[in-house]
Amino acid sequence: MKILEDRILKEGRCLEGGILKVDGFINHQIDPQLMQEIAREFARLFAESGATKVLTIEASGIAPAILTGLEMGIPVVFAKKQKPSTMDNMLTADVHSFTKWQPYTLCVSRRYIQPEDRILFIDDFLAYGNAAMGAISIAKEAGATIVGMGFLVEKEFQHGAEELQKLGIHVESLAIIESLDNNEIKIKGR
Amino acid sequence: MKILEDRILKEGRCLEGGILKVDGFINHQIDPQLMQEIAREFARLFAESGATKVLTIEASGIAPAILTGLEMGIPVVFAKKQKPSTMDNMLTADVHSFTKWQPYTLCVSRRYIQPEDRILFIDDFLAYGNAAMGAISIAKEAGATIVGMGFLVEKEFQHGAEELQKLGIHVESLAIIESLDNNEIKIKGR
Numbered sequence: 001m002k003i004l005e006d007r008i009l010k011e012g013r014c015l016e017g018g019i020l021k022v023d024g025f026i027n028h029q030i031d032p033q034l035m036q037e038i039a040r041e042f043a044r045l046f047a048e049s050g051a052t053k054v055l056t057i058e059a060s061g062i063a064p065a066i067l068t069g070l071e072m073g074i075p076v077v078f079a080k081k082q083k084p085s086t087m088d089n090m091l092t093a094d095v096h097s098f099t100k101w102q103p104y105t106l107c108v109s110r111r112y113i114q115p116e117d118r119i120l121f122i123d124d125f126l127a128y129g130n131a132a133m134g135a136i137s138i139a140k141e142a143g144a145t146i147v148g149m150g151f152l153v154e155k156e157f158q159h160g161a162e163e164l165q166k167l168g169i170h171v172e173s174l175a176i177i178e179s180l181d182n183n184e185i186k187i188k189g190r
Numbered sequence: 191m192k193i194l195e196d197r198i199l200k201e202g203r204c205l206e207g208g209i210l211k212v213d214g215f216i217n218h219q220i221d222p223q224l225m226q227e228i229a230r231e232f233a234r235l236f237a238e239s240g241a242t243k244v245l246t247i248e249a250s251g252i253a254p255a256i257l258t259g260l261e262m263g264i265p266v267v268f269a270k271k272q273k274p275s276t277m278d279n280m281l282t283a284d285v286h287s288f289t290k291w292q293p294y295t296l297c298v299s300r301r302y303i304q305p306e307d308r309i310l311f312i313d314d315f316l317a318y319g320n321a322a323m324g325a326i327s328i329a330k331e332a333g334a335t336i337v338g339m340g341f342l343v344e345k346e347f348q349h350g351a352e353e354l355q356k357l358g359i360h361v362e363s364l365a366i367i368e369s370l371d372n373n374e375i376k377i378k379g380r
Contacts, residue, residue, distance in 0.1 A: 023277070023299065023302075028298075030256055030265065030266045032259040032264075032265070058249035059248035059270070062252040063266075066253040067257075069222040070226060073222075075219055076222060077218065077219045086211060108218075109218060112213075
């Protein structure tokens with residue numbers, strides 16, 4: 001998606017250890033117009049998915065997820081990263097975080113993911129796919145179906161998309177990073 | 191705001207200790223259409239504020255904040271509740287959480303709140319006003335101005351709005367809860 005790629009090339013920064021910092025427009029400060037364009041693209045790419053619910057993970061997934069839900073006219077559920085004091089009957093999955101180097105537990109109330117749900121998972125980054133695997137585990141525990149997964153930024157060299165595609169999942173990434181070697185952002189097809 | 195009040199009366203649940211649970215449409219599962227209506231109302235109420243940026247707190251504030259930013263055509267910044275590993279030059283404020291009974295630290299990169307910014311703070315709940323006070327502290331540290339604070343749900347009996355108004359802040363709450371006594375939701379003016 002050209003406007004997202006342009007923005008990453010213009011404002012993204014590489015940090016040590018394969019981290020791409022995009023906190024000026026995606027995951028700390030957010031550009032709402034860009035997010036709306038992103039949501040429209042996801043709605044187009046997953047128009048045939050029959051999704052009944054968008055699932056994401058707090059906190060950076062929420063902005064693209066809510067706008068995608070708005071475009072598609074379906075509710076959004078965000079998984080919490082720690083057990084809330086006031087949530088019972090939970091679906092949970094343990095996830096190892098790439099950027100934080102410490103595991104966390106995804107929690108979703110069973111009340112909001114039902115066996116008949118067709119889940120579109122939306123998140124900001126796809127790296128090794130650990131968070132996405134957590135979402136798959138939660139959907140499976142609920143008896144629901146994953147009908148697609150959309151990411152703003154995929155780090156292709158960490159192979160998460162391959163792992164998800166092996167499971168037969170329809171994966172769409174709006175910007176695919178081929179490499180961050182030598183502190184240089186290389187985007188696929190550019 | 192009638193549609194929000196109706197939804198709270200229909201789907202909200204009271205828990206022990208003055209907690210109003212609205213996780214079916216605000217802070218776990220989210221209704222994007224309702225959030226868009228809420229954002230339009232905030233944009234209307236703060237139309238004269240001259241806001242240059244929306245500030246919120248992860249995670250439940252993000253959905254209404256991003257839609258308000260979209261309506262008003264301004265960027266959104268969400269404060270993080272723990273120090274990220276990849277953020278330098280931070281503005282911070284310590285906050286005592288009402289629902290979680292443990293303090294946390296709000297973190298915002300100084301890069302995204304500048305002295306010339308006019309900040310509209312948006313959050314899901316206003317209780318004692320502790321999180322809002324944290325936001326005020328961060329704005330002050332940045333040298334920026336708070337031009338308004340909008341909340342989806344105010345718990346009037348916890349007096350946060352009074353504290354903010356004492357500071358001369360323009361506060362708008364879309365649903366004001368008078369009492370949750372005896373597990374009954376009483377909304378002001380209904």
